[in-house]
Amino acid sequence: MKLSAQKSTLLNMKADAVAVFITEEKKTFQQQVDQLKKILRSQIEQMIEIENFKGKDGQLFFIYTEKKFTASRFLLLGLGEAKDLSLEKFRRAAALAAKKSKTLKVQHLAFQLPDIPNGFVNSTEDVAHAIAEGSILSLYKFDKYHTEKKDGEDKITAISIFDTNEANLQKVRRGLHTAGIVSQAVSLARDLENAPGNEIYPETLAGAAKISAKKFGYKATVWNKKKIEEEGFGGLLGVNSGSVRPPAFIILEYKNNDSAPIVLVGKGITFDTGGISIKPATNMAEMKMDMSGAAAVIGTMEAAARLKLPVHVIGLIPTTENMPSGSAIKPGDIITHYGGKTSEVDNTDAEGRLILADALAYASRYKPAAVIDLATLTGACVVALGHHATGMMGNDDELAAQLKAAGEKTYERVWQLPLYDEYEKQIKSDIADVKNVGGKWAGAITAGWFLKKFIGDYKWVHLDIAGTAILEEDLPYTPKGGSGVGVRLLVEFLKNRKIPA
Numbered sequence: 001m002k003l004s005a006q007k008s009t010l011l012n013m014k015a016d017a018v019a020v021f022i023t024e025e026k027k028t029f030q031q032q033v034d035q036l037k038k039i040l041r042s043q044i045e046q047m048i049e050i051e052n053f054k055g056k057d058g059q060l061f062f063i064y065t066e067k068k069f070t071a072s073r074f075l076l077l078g079l080g081e082a083k084d085l086s087l088e089k090f091r092r093a094a095a096l097a098a099k100k101s102k103t104l105k106v107q108h109l110a111f112q113l114p115d116i117p118n119g120f121v122n123s124t125e126d127v128a129h130a131i132a133e134g135s136i137l138s139l140y141k142f143d144k145y146h147t148e149k150k151d152g153e154d155k156i157t158a159i160s161i162f163d164t165n166e167a168n169l170q171k172v173r174r175g176l177h178t179a180g181i182v183s184q185a186v187s188l189a190r191d192l193e194n195a196p197g198n199e200i201y202p203e204t205l206a207g208a209a210k211i212s213a214k215k216f217g218y219k220a221t222v223w224n225k226k227k228i229e230e231e232g233f234g235g236l237l238g239v240n241s242g243s244v245r246p247p248a249f250i251i252l253e254y255k256n257n258d259s260a261p262i263v264l265v266g267k268g269i270t271f272d273t274g275g276i277s278i279k280p281a282t283n284m285a286e287m288k289m290d291m292s293g294a295a296a297v298i299g300t301m302e303a304a305a306r307l308k309l310p311v312h313v314i315g316l317i318p319t320t321e322n323m324p325s326g327s328a329i330k331p332g333d334i335i336t337h338y339g340g341k342t343s344e345v346d347n348t349d350a351e352g353r354l355i356l357a358d359a360l361a362y363a364s365r366y367k368p369a370a371v372i373d374l375a376t377l378t379g380a381c382v383v384a385l386g387h388h389a390t391g392m393m394g395n396d397d398e399l400a401a402q403l404k405a406a407g408e409k410t411y412e413r414v415w416q417l418p419l420y421d422e423y424e425k426q427i428k429s430d431i432a433d434v435k436n437v438g439g440k441w442a443g444a445i446t447a448g449w450f451l452k453k454f455i456g457d458y459k460w461v462h463l464d465i466a467g468t469a470i471l472e473e474d475l476p477y478t479p480k481g482g483s484g485v486g487v488r489l490l491v492e493f494l495k496n497r498k499i500p501a
């Protein structure tokens, strides 16, 4: 996708379609309509009335004009009332414009830089970023396995934002640059998630990380099974024992200053059958996306490196399939994790926490400034929060607040669940240090508590993305399937990291 900032008026803008953001307020609405009327020299007012377009949030009005003095297709995008404006409204309106433009066979879609109302908390750069991000991400499609390509399928190849003020355009350029990189990183994460389990398994997931690292100048180290055995990652080996494909442990590093690193840990179960505690057949195919945490970590590392963020980040990805077989772990088995703690496996389907335990214990060796893990960890989290919020748990209020703020800004929202001491007894084991399931109630929290048993002396946040990573229905700029959640959230979090003196 070609992204550009262009100096132009609405009248002169050359593009296949021009989109104009319009707020609902009577006065500004009328001003904007008057302006369009002059330019288009058409009965736009009547047309708008017939269509009942009032600039309401989510409204789209399409005008086709034969006159060639300007772009021939105009899209009016309603934003709702100015006082309720948010970056998310820009993302959604831009997504709507992009999807409509695709059906109109538009190749170059241009957005008029909207007026930013007084009191709006976000910058012009942020607005440009949101517009580009919403349009690019809404066009994402996982179609590499369709052998019959629809003939001459039309693609939007260029998106631009125009304005007449050069100072504004500088800001737009910065926003577009960031948005382009972040959107590609989200698309990479989505591709990894949506790829079937016979394409993405530990070896190929590691391969994808290596390719990204090499291309964008960060480090990737991959441990093989022998090294994983030598290091004593009992959780990863235990979960892997039913699979014919070997496990891997992927270590990524992007270092652009000497500060203590932020360590990102991603669950990399490339397919979760449940193991011996096998899952029902319905919807099991979704479990190819049980590596969404890993995908988010790879996407974030790639974006951080390309944006040259002034941070030090380590990515840790334990990865394996979870399969049933004669060699698989069984309920009742006991595992010794990295660092020596033991866990009793009561249910082999609670495998994510077993592999994360090793990685979280291992993270201590980096003396991290903070550790954030992302995992499609529990169905219970989906029951609690559905698909619109990631479950957050942790041990540090300030770190949690930073993620919360990044979540509000990017709309990858997180919602905190408590890790009260009282929940701990649900995962007590009679025969090991901890048991891997905590009974019927508060399943997302008892999973969080299990992880808490393995963290070191560091600030930590756990993000349960089971509901937000795997979508059963389309969202405004996210088609169903793998959402790439976590990338935008973490890039925003990293951008705001104060560099310690």
Ligand code: BES
Pocket: 272, 274, 290, 347, 349, 350, 351, 352, 376, 377, 378, 379, 380, 382, 436, 437, 438, 443, 466, 467, 470
């Ligand atoms: N990968 C699943 C969690 C999951 C469920 C993710 C639905 C996305 C959508 C995880 O490994 C799992 O199976 N968890 C069990 C834990 C239970 C056995 C304690 C669950 O949630 O049922």
Ligand code: ZN
Pocket: 272, 274, 348, 349, 350, 351, 352
């Ligand atoms: Zn499972």
Ligand code: ZN
Pocket: 269, 272, 290, 349, 351, 352, 376, 377
């Ligand atoms: Zn799982």
